[in-house]
Amino acid sequence: MQVDEHVLQQVCEILKPFVPDGQVIGVETDLVADLGLDSLKVMKILETVEDRFDISIPLNILPDVRTVEDFVLQIQRLHGERQ
């Protein structure tokens, strides 16, 4: 599956408040190592993404999500299943 630029753009917008100053965000950004997201922030982000894309994200997929690209692809998959 290819990264949908439109989904990527929206995810980056949602992540923006959590990005440390001076950090540039891209598909290879590591959500924990680069952004230092803790569990509370991750949950907040999940809720926002779920509302934006009208999907429910199972917590089981989180171990497979390391980078922004992984996250975007999972969103695309869940969004596709919904339709």
Added chain:
Amino acid sequence: MISIFDKFQQLAATRQVLEENCDDFFNIVMDDIISATEAVVNGRPMILAGSNNYLGLTFDSDCINAACKAAQKEGTGTTGSRMANGTFSGHLALERELAEFFGRRSAIVFSTGYIANLAMLSTVVGAGEIILLDADCHASIYDGCRLGGADVIRFRHNDVSDLEKRLRRLERRNTNVLIVIEGLYSMLGDRAPLAEIAALKNKYGAYLLVDEAHSLGVLGENGRGLAEETDVEESVDFIVGTFSKSLGAIGGFCVSNHTELNLVRYASRPYVFTASSSPSTIASTRTALKILQSRSELRQRLWNNANMLYQRLKDLDYDVGPEASPIIAVRQENMEEAFTIWNGLLDRGIYVNLVLPPATPDGRALLRCSVSAGHTLEQMEHICDAYTKVKELTAAV
């Protein structure tokens, strides 16, 4: 090569900062337990106001006598799993008594409340099925979900419309959905909107599990919890609970009208691969369950104490939870202030739980007080006075 402990470095750094701010935080030791509501903590006499001992039964003489007799008659432990040599007649009697108390067909007793959730949530739903849980559910619920194979989806805490949105989205999956909530939430002491959730469960054909860990003996005319209080017991498929709060011991249970509950015994690793509860624990729990049913005045006293402290803290302008309950939590945005209040209460002989993120629901620190039917009016006044003085202290700072 890095050490296996390197991953704990961040934890160690956080711990060091906390220790520098509040050296008592990691070193609370109950030196001497005087009663259900008093102990000597780190050499200082203390009123226990963070113990979950809602009915104050830990020092009930009948419970203690039952435990002693059982230990003398049956020994200190079962040394085996319920599936092997660890089912004594007392375990089965307690299961019958729990089923009868809740008016259910089946009951299983587990060794802890944590194991009860681990066993149920990892077993009754599996791969291809779904657990929909309230975001503020206890860690044991999350861990049980992780141990099983079901898809796990959270809904916003106590948000019925968010739950319905997710149930609607899941309709196309055409699979079993288990909704999981708690009667009273352990951090802020707020009730679940159970009547509305039960209506949704029925509307969408889901299953419903309610963890009544903090509401057993606390809510409902007969102490059966929130499902009884809201008159929706028929709609609740599984009630899970613990013996380590109102019943003053340790252990867990699940009751259900689904007779298939008994099959969980054979399919659940947390049930099979754990030693069963000791005879003394089972005996004191059976006695405590009888007291819970026969002495409703304990519940009345508990609520008098809860309402008194909640109102006093509210009047003092503390940021308390949304409703009065035996769990009365003060939210603190500022960690330093939280430590000041906690230390201030300790200095005045009051022990409450200090809970720090990420164990708290919204990233703030919590000073979590839990009152007991065992607290005397004098002790309650002492607790209220300590909060008043500490408030003056923080205002001065």
